[in-house]
Amino acid sequence: MNMNRLPAVAAKLMFGLIVLVTVAAFFLCRVEDWGTGHWWTSLISIVLAEAACYYCAVGEVKQNRRGDGLPASLTFVTISVLYGAAAIFHTAFFWLTLRISLTSFVVIEVITAAVWAIGMGLAHHFTNVVRNQEDDQRVQMQLMKQMKLALDSVSYALEEEEIEEREALKAGVRELIEKVKYSDPVSHPSMIHMEENLLWQIKELERCVRGLSDQAEEKGKVEMSRKLLRDISADLGRRNSQLITLK
Numbered sequence: 306m307n308m309n310r311l312p313a314v315a316a317k318l319m320f321g322l323i324v325l326v327t328v329a330a331f332f333l334c335r336v337e338d339w340g341t342g343h344w345w346t347s348l349i350s351i352v353l354a355e356a357a358c359y360y361c362a363v364g365e366v367k368q369n370r371r372g373d374g375l376p377a378s379l380t381f382v383t384i385s386v387l388y389g390a391a392a393i394f395h396t397a398f399f400w401l402t403l404r405i406s407l408t409s410f411v412v413i414e415v416i417t418a419a420v421w422a423i424g425m426g427l428a429h430h431f432t433n434v435v436r437n438q439e440d441d442q443r444v445q446m447q448l449m450k451q452m453k454l455a456l457d458s459v460s461y462a463l464e465e466e467e468i469e470e471r472e473a474l475k476a477g478v479r480e481l482i483e484k485v486k487y488s489d490p491v492s493h494p495s496m497i498h499m500e501e502n503l504l505w506q507i508k509e510l511e512r513c514v515r516g517l518s519d520q521a522e523e524k525g526k527v528e529m530s531r532k533l534l535r536d537i538s539a540d541l542g543r544r545n546s547q548l549i550t551l552k
Contacts (some may be wrong), residue, residue, distance in 0.1 A: 320359040342407040347396040354389030380428045388421040420544045445492035448500040455507040462514045477534040493551045506537050
């Protein structure tokens with residue numbers, strides 16, 4: 306047997322055992338209560354809660370295995386556990402103690418199940434909202450990471466070039482790297498075009514730097530590299546200023 310499947314198999318066995326114990330416990334009731342409406346309603350409610358807890362717990366295990374930082378399934382497990390506790394309380398108090406009518410008992414169970422379903426729905430909705438926000442934030446941070454990597458590539462490319470202006474260009478690139486490093490990594494949707502343009506300029510800078518070894522075009526490439534460094538620095542400063550205003 307695959308060792309990775311052991312937790313899943315163990316969870317299934319435990320769930321089956323819990324259901325068997327639940328059914329056995331119901332047969333410990335008075336014989337005249339067996340098969341009555343109260344008996345079936347209580348049994349179905351409790352087993353439903355156990356099934357909900359099981360499937361939510363399995364989802365939590367899978368989520369942890371993926372390394373998802375959002376404990377969404379844990380919320381669902383908690384809601385289902387509370388539903389199960391309510392079902393057990395209803396059985397013990399409203400049926401076995403107070404002996405209320407079947408109609409009243411069914412209404413209580415239906416209302417409880419409806420509250421559980423609403424709670425699960427709300428939890429699912431807010432979980433999706435938070436997850437979408439996290440996804441958007443990751444996407445917005447991606448361009449800044451790409452800029453940093455592209456500038457690192459420019460810096461490495463300059464190390465390979467043997468030209469007089471290398472140190473001046475390296476200083477400009479280092480300054481840009483520091484500027485990107487201390488820029489807000491979390492962007493804003495309205496800044497996407499500006500950041501894409503910044504990334505394009507950095508890649509153009511890298512192409513210029515890699516072409517410095519061509520002596521025939523060296524002077525033009527150096528001037529273009531300087532211009533790109535100035536433009537990137539100015540655009541990055543403008544991006545940071547606008548981002549502060551937007552936030």
